[in-house]
Amino acid sequence: MQDLHLWFEQALLPEGWRDSVRLSVRGGGLASIESGVDPQPGDERHGVALPGLPNVHSHAFQRGMAGLAERKGPARDSFWTWREVMYRFLDRIGPEEVEAIAALAFAEMLESGFTRVGEFHYLHHAPGGGAYDNPAELAERIAAAAGATGIGLTLLPVFYAHGGFGGAPPTLGQARFLSRTPDAYARLHAATVQAISGLDDAVLGVAPHSLRAVTPEELAVVLPLAGNGPLHIHAAEQVKEVEDCLAWCGARPVEWLLDHARLSERWSVIHATHLTPDETKRLARSGAVVGLCPLTEANLGDGIFPAAEYRQAGGRFAVGSDSNILIDAARELELLEYAQRLTHRGRNLLVDAEDASTGRSLFDQALSGGSQSLGVESGLAVGASADIVSLDVDHPSLVERKHDALIDGWIFAAQRAAIDCVWRRGTTVVNGGRHRDAEAIRARYRATMRAVLA
Numbered sequence: 001m002q003d004l005h006l007w008f009e010q011a012l013l014p015e016g017w018r019d020s021v022r023l024s025v026r027g028g029g030l031a032s033i034e035s036g037v038d039p040q041p042g043d044e045r046h047g048v049a050l051p052g053l054p055n056v057h058s059h060a061f062q063r064g065m066a067g068l069a070e071r072k073g074p075a076r077d078s079f080w081t082w083r084e085v086m087y088r089f090l091d092r093i094g095p096e097e098v099e100a101i102a103a104l105a106f107a108e109m110l111e112s113g114f115t116r117v118g119e120f121h122y123l124h125h126a127p128g129g130g131a132y133d134n135p136a137e138l139a140e141r142i143a144a145a146a147g148a149t150g151i152g153l154t155l156l157p158v159f160y161a162h163g164g165f166g167g168a169p170p171t172l173g174q175a176r177f178l179s180r181t182p183d184a185y186a187r188l189h190a191a192t193v194q195a196i197s198g199l200d201d202a203v204l205g206v207a208p209h210s211l212r213a214v215t216p217e218e219l220a221v222v223l224p225l226a227g228n229g230p231l232h233i234h235a236a237e238q239v240k241e242v243e244d245c246l247a248w249c250g251a252r253p254v255e256w257l258l259d260h261a262r263l264s265e266r267w268s269v270i271h272a273t274h275l276t277p278d279e280t281k282r283l284a285r286s287g288a289v290v291g292l293c294p295l296t297e298a299n300l301g302d303g304i305f306p307a308a309e310y311r312q313a314g315g316r317f318a319v320g321s322d323s324n325i326l327i328d329a330a331r332e333l334e335l336l337e338y339a340q341r342l343t344h345r346g347r348n349l350l351v352d353a354e355d356a357s358t359g360r361s362l363f364d365q366a367l368s369g370g371s372q373s374l375g376v377e378s379g380l381a382v383g384a385s386a387d388i389v390s391l392d393v394d395h396p397s398l399v400e401r402k403h404d405a406l407i408d409g410w411i412f413a414a415q416r417a418a419i420d421c422v423w424r425r426g427t428t429v430v431n432g433g434r435h436r437d438a439e440a441i442r443a444r445y446r447a448t449m450r451a452v453l454a
């Protein structure tokens with residue numbers, strides 16, 4: 001295959017912004033990077049290049065119920081009443097539906113500037129809980145959607161055995177998620193290796209769902225299945241969850257993980273919303289990434305992560321689109337900062353240095369933390385995957401902006417509308433802000449959802 005050459009007026013490289021940058025792509029990777037050079041005949045020319053962002057936490061199927069849980073119920077609505085709506089929605093979707101919904105979600109992720117997704121995949125069985133012939137049937141559908149859309153996939157098959165702390169029995173609504181034993185999960189994990197084998201650069205990890213769903217003994221057995229791959233777990237998203245954990249073991253969920261699970265660079269703790277100041281400092285020192293999902297956490301009424309304190313302690317974070325209620329990389333980062341502004345009644349709180357750009361600080365964290373979390377290299381460097389996002393310099397909010405001001409204009413003003421092209425492994429998957437197969441993916445999604453919601 002011939003090399004592809006892309007020339008940008010400005011590009012954000014690991015060493016910082018450079019002007020007149022020429023990227024050469026070979027076999028999906030960046031073969032050379034030159035700056036301060038003129039474009040050559042045949043080069044594709046664009047305005048601004050950023051590395052694609054990782055989306056570290058998604059449940060793709062939930063894209064299909066976006067907006068369907070916004071009516072007041074008889075009791076006080078919360079995460080727990082939303083979860084009942086989610087369980088009912090699940091009754092109606094099988095492999096075809098999962099694939100069609102995931103394809104839409106992944107295409108929208110690419111259109112918003114995410115080039116890799118960490119799919120926290122806990123839907124394993126048929127409606128009612130019966131087994132598919134292939135235990136990784138639905139993982140195969142997720143992999144098919146990733147392959148068709150082009151998004152990079154870090155698949156995190158979920159071990160889910162119980163309905164509450166201390167090995168409480170699962171509820172009926174959880175039947176599709178369950179691996180009754182670590183052995184059953186090991187078989188699912190092995191089948192998942194096969195499910196992703198057709199993808200170029202897929203990464204496989206292990207995701208114990210939460211301390212609600214997994215006992216300490218089971219945790220010890222399933223974690224080694226990851227080899228050197230990433231480890232993800234939900235923790236401390238809800239106050240009730242923290243209270244139940246205290247009642248079970250006398251410790252809070254993140255406290256328990258810090259004391260017993262040897263949190264390290266290989267771990268991502270998803271949400272970690274409710275932390276004491278001591279947990280915040282210890283989690284920051286652990287080297288783990290906190291996977292924050294600001295739009296979903298706001299939609300579900302989870303609470304606000306102590307991001308300013310955590311960053312001051314040197315903590316690493318990344319963002320995820322979680323329930324996929326709305327998919328937009330820029331809006332996740334914007335809301336992360338805005339929640340801190342509303343909490344602390346100040347501005348520019350998640351910024352790394354005096355006089356630095358808030359957008360750039362948020363972007364750098366989400367890129368490096370996200371890459372660590374999903375088990376890949378980060379940034380536009382020689383040898384890395386050619387996962388590139390270009391911004392539309394004609395967008396009104398980007399006029400006359402340069403370097404970091406472009407990122408501020410994108411995150412705080414233009415958002416998804418500023419995305420022009422996206423390349424994954426050097427292939428154009430988004431052009432003019434639209435996925436290359438947007439029409440077919442949306443048509444299939446509409447037909448699927450008409451049948452599901454009828």
Ligand SMILES: [Zn+2]
Nearest residue numbers: 059120234322
């Ligand atoms: Zn989640």
